[in-house]
Amino acid sequence: MLNTDILLTLKINNQLFADAKRITLLKAIYQMGSLSQAARSIGISYKSAWDAINDINTLSEKPFVQTLTGGKGGGGATLSPYGIRFVEMYDLLTKMQTNAFNILSDETLPLNDILKVAAKVSLQSSARNQFYGVITSININExxxxxxxLLQDKQTEMTAYITHSSIERLNLMIGKEVILFVKAPQIELLDHADCNHYLTHVDSFVRSKHWGELTLSLASGINIYASRAIEDFKQLTIEHGSPLSIYINPENIIVATIV
Incomplete structure (x- = not known):
């Protein structure tokens, strides 16, 4: 992985509003409660610090820094709640930029797919199974x-249970891209006549004294992870490449998307 140093610069009306140096100054003010001490700690003059804060406060719709004039060392200063939230947002955007650059080497990820990129850059989940796809039908009552x-392999369909309120809240419609999350212990190792019944093949089987985890694959290459108590595997033939039928209950699927 490349060692990248991405610096985010924000402008308002073509004037510098925030960059890494100004964010460092804001953080120092928050920690020290003094503009002069903050300036000294990051190696700039008091005038440079004051000018920077004045620019930020002038360009912003709400003040970032509130100062108290007079007093030893140039008076006190504090970040407003709005300023604190902005610093947090800046750090978040910087992290997302860095993560976005780090996925450049993942040639399987199409960079023109905003949902997949957003999930890879900023979305973390405890669910091992994450399936990307497009909604092809919606059957719902009140x-x-x-x-x-239709999943990313363009051939496998997966059905998820969802409430009417979630349909509205997520603005779901036919053709919209979604991510489906399923925890590994919720993959059932059995045949089922209902939807979400898949024939897979075993790629690997990792076990401990009490627990086991399977890495499975569909014929199209999609991986599925299943884990459960080791006793549940005893009646199954589990070897590399051996076939295994699984079932995913639609009620165990979490649906996510960009609203």
């Missing part, structure tokens, strides 16, 4: 129902 999603 309370709840099901959506069917």
């Amino acid at each position: 309370v709840a129902g099901f959506i069917t999603v």
Whole structure:
């Protein structure tokens, strides 16, 4: 992985509003409660610090720094709640930029797909199984129902249970991209006549005294992870490449998207 140093610069009306140096100054003010001490700690003059804060406060719709004139060392200063939130947002954007650059080497990820990029850059989940796809049908009444999603392999369909309120809140519609999350212990190792029944092949099997985890694959290459108590595997033939039928309950699928 490349050792990148990405510096975010924000301008308002073509004037410098915030950059890494100004964010460092804001953080120092928050920690020390003094503009002069903050300036000294980061190696700039008091005038340079005052000019920077004056520019920020002038360009911003709300003040970032509130100062108290007079007093030893040039008076006190504090960040407003709005200023604190902005610093947090700046750090978040910087982290997302860095993560975005780090996925450049992942040639399997299309960079023109905003949902996949956003998930890779900023979305972390405890669910091992994350499936990308497009909604192909919605069957729902006043309370709840099901959506069917064509997964990223363009051939596998997966059905998820969802409430009417979630349909509205996520603004779901046919053709919209979604991510489906399923925890590994919720993958059922059995045949089922209902939807979400898949024939997979075993790629690997990792076990401990009490727990085991399977890495499975569909014929199209999509990986599925299944984990459970080791006793549940005893009646199964588990070897590399051996076939295994699985079932995913639509009620165990979490649906996410960019609203």
